[in-house]
Amino acid sequence: MQIKDQLHRILEFKETPKRIVSLVPSQTELLVDLGLKDAIVGITKFCVHPETLRKEKTIVGGTKQVKLDLIESLKPDIILCNKEENTKMMVEELQQLAPIHISDVYDLESCFELIKMYGELFDVTEKALRLTANIQSERQNFKQTISIQTKKSVVYFIWKDPYMVAGGDTFINYMLQDAGFLNIFSNRKRYPEISLEASELEKADCILLSSEPFPFKEKHVNELKNRFPDKEIRVVDGELFSWYGSRLLKSYPYFKTLP
Structure with a gap:
């Protein structure tokens, strides 16, 4: 069986993979x-979703660093990674242990x-289509x-010290647009660092602070x-703007609650 990942790499399997290591939270939930x-x-x-999973499965590390020996001991048939979440060096090391399927999601179509792909790879096509x-x-x-509704211009902060925002070539930017917002930093790449003195901020009707990866709070x-003082500022659920896969079922109902 030959399967392509989203970087167009061809993977070969004699049978459906039965032992999976997933190094991307949204893909684990999926x-x-x-x-x-x-x-x-x-x-x-x-x-972290579902909540009980970390008590039931072996934790092999984070998304940037993992314990290679521990993963090897699990004897995986396949390891699931993501182009943005996981580092190139880590993927190269993991390739010595098992086939690596790499995702590259930037809009709903790629999601x-x-x-x-997962439906075909793991023989759950009907569930995937549903x-x-x-x-x-x-x-x-x-x-x-x-x-x-009239679209609001927004800036979407993902990090503090230094302040970083979502640029235009990101899944977050796609979801902001889908939610009915205009990202004032859509002309910038990836996650640029900005100063609170940045002139673009004056154009924002609303400042959105993501609950992840930096845990912005009411303070x-x-x-x-x-x-x-004159701008609307609020913390939003970062998972519902950045997690692709099955979490999207909750994203659109959530968007209805936003101003």
């Missing part, structure tokens, strides 16, 4: 929702492509609620309120 929980043998410390259809249904339902809202 596997569980595709009915593959029992096949998962290793996960990262950041794989649905990944779900389809999941995609359900996400599309939630999205369509949401789109009907915002069709007449940070208050700090920025002192600097931008």
